[in-house]
Structure formats: C-alpha cells, structure tokens
Amino acid sequence: MTELTDRYLFAATRSLPAAQREDLSRDLAERIADTIDARIESGASTPETAERDALVELGHPASLAATYSDRPLVLIGPRYFLIWKRLLLFLESFVPATVAAAAALGLVISGGGWEVIGAAIGIGINVAVQLAFWTTAVFAMIERFGTGTDAELGWTPEHLPQLPEVRRPHRRADLIASLVWLAIAAGFLVWQQFGVVWIDGERAAVPLLAPDLWSFWLPYVFALIALEAAFAVWIYRSDWNWANALVNVVLNAAFAIPAVWLFVEGRLVSAEFLAVIEPHLDADAEWVLSVIFVAGVVAACVWDSIDGIVKAARGGGRGTLDFPGNRSPRPAERSTGR
C-alpha cells in the first residue's frame, strides 16, 4: 500500500462518521489491493502503473463512498419531488409579485418616484430567490430526516381534479355577481351627483365627481358599464378564450386609463367636494389617499385582466384550447349522452 492508496482511502472516507470510517477503510483497502493484484496478474497493467489504474477503475472516491453508504445522492427524491414542485410553483406564482407590489405602494406613499419600479423588481427577485431556497432547504431536510409514508403526505382520491366539463360550476354566480356589481356602480354614479357629504345629518348638495364630466366622460363610463354587462352575459353564454380575454383587457384599459388620467389632471373629483374635505386632511394624507386610489384602480383592472387570461389559458369549459387531456364534451356530444 502506497501513499496514493492512502490518499484515496482518506478521500473516500472523510465524509463519513468516524465510527464507520475505519471499517470502510479496511474494506476498501482489501478491494484495492486485490484489484491491483488482479490487474498485474491478467497483464492489464504493469506493476508500476497497476495501483494508479486500479484507483481509476474504482472511480471518484466520493461517489464510490456513496455506493457503500445509504445516504441519498439526490437533494429531493421522487417521493417528495412532485409536492416540492407544486408548492414552489404555487408560492412563486404570487408571493414575489404581491410583496413587490406592496413594497412599491409603500415606497410611492413615502414619496418615491420612478426609481420605485427598479426597487420593487429587486425586492420581487430577492423574495423569489429566498422562497425557492428555503422551500428547497426544508424539503431536502425532510428527504434526509423525514420518515413520511404516502398516507402522511395527505393524498386521498377526493383530491383529484374535476373533469373539464364540470369546471365552471360558478358561472351563473359569476354572471349575477358581475351584473349586480355593475348596477351598483351605475347607481352610485347617479346618486353621488346629489351629494355624498352629510353635515349635521343634512345631506349637502356636494357631488363627488366633477359635474362637467357629464358632458362626455360620465356618459362614456355608462356606455362602458353597458358594454361590461353585455360582455358578462357573453362570457356566461360562451366561455373564456383568448379573444374574450383580449376584449376583457381592452374594457379594463378603457376604464382605468381615463380614470387615472382624469384623477391625475385633477378633473375627476369636484372642486366643492375637495373644499369640504380639505380642512380634515393634511398634505401627506392627501398624497397617501391619491396613491392608494390610483394603485387600487390599476390593481383591480390588472387583476381582472389577468384573471381572464388565466381562465383562457386553462382552456375554459368548452376547450377553446385543444390541449391533451381536455376531454370536455362539446355541447352536441353532451346532448346525445354517453
């Protein structure tokens, strides 16, 4: 046995607990010596090169040691891989974006300018990386020290996803909710004209929105509400698909862009209303309320747009996307029965 073999034994056993080190070292020494002898005997190596060749044959000491020990060579094995993947995708799908948006809102409220966008992206990336790291670290620990069985993973047949044809059990509820909401919005636009401020229990004739908007923008909004209602019915009768999702984005933009623009220009809220609330608010509070209003309008419209896109991407209930596994029957097939 020479220095090379000793170094190999040291490399192969150093990552093991001390108790196993001696034992494996002896086993390996026997194997290496026998391999060297066999190589010389068979003429595969000369006596000078036999040791080196034998060690090459054994391969990397760390992977050789791994074949002798029962420790896993994977970070997350097949038992936990799918749960890890599902949880990670679920968390990454909204946590970084939510934290970034919240941070951006906070920075704008505290007076940040355009640089807020860069800061928010940085925060979002940081959160995404941290999330991935800690989720993976926890699963790697479970892989090594956990003793979970399939039953403990909490899967039962009831967790199976619904078949596509019953994927839209809420579409009637969705329609009613949309129409009620639009009716309330339209009613509010009319009602606010006659005053939203009470002074000593008396309703003062102070409209919330600037009255000169009635010349164009308020009728525009009413038209938009009518279109939204028609669109909600259309979605109820057809389904989400890419075209409908695009229309949804356009409708949202048609509301959000003028609303934010009018607000920023100072044309949205009536002067009388501002005069009434001005004494109760300092400049900071006004700034905060303004930011929250703009962010709220943008967030609501962006959320609704994304919701439509997600539903379209999932293929709707009638399979506008023919992805494998979408076996929802077409209406004609459904009537013939199966």
Add this chain to the structure above:
Amino acid sequence: MNPDETTTAHLQELRRGTVVLACLVRLRTPDYGYALLESLNGLGILVDANTLYPLLRRLEKQALLTSEWNTDEARPRKFYRTSPTGDALAIALMSDWRRIDDALGGLTTDQAGSTGPDTTGDAS
C-alpha cells in the same frame, strides 16, 4: 436512450435480485470479496465489482451475511459467510425463482401453441 442502453438497463434490472441469491447460496462456503467476484463471473453470473462490494456490506448490515477478518495470510481479508437468516432467505428466493421460471416457461409454451388473436375467431 438508444435500444442498446434500454436492453442493458433491463438486463441489469433482471439480474439485480439474482446476484443477491447467488451470493447467499455461494457464501454457504465462506469467501472474501474478490474471490467471490471471480467465482461468480466464472460461473456465468455476471456481476460488476461496483455492485458486488457494496452489496456484501448491505447484506451484512441486514444480518443475512456474517463476516470475519482473516489475518492468517500476508494481507488481512474479510471473509463473508451466509447466516441462518440468509440461508432461509436463499431457500425462499430460490423457490420463487423456480416458480417464475416455470411460469415464464408456461407462458412461452402457450404462445407457441396459440395462433394469435387475429385468427382464433374467439371474440370475447
């Protein structure tokens, strides 16, 4: 994966359990790692050193083999011997091996006897 690799992988899988059985039977007479490797390969039970050495340790840990260091010769060697538990397992594995062999034999005989689904006319 090309067809050759597929074949190799399936052959390895088929042989994996038989190596355990061969070790348990062969080590009723004590022997050390390299001699066992040589003799198994000589008998036509093809096994790789990287498979055999770790396997011996694993079987020892499962108390199917016992081991003893022989220091009589110039070089100390670990001699393995099948334990009574290992012997019982070897008998069980061997009877199952014969059963599978019979079953596969029956399967191939059946196939030779039948003429295939297209021509039997037995549409059940």
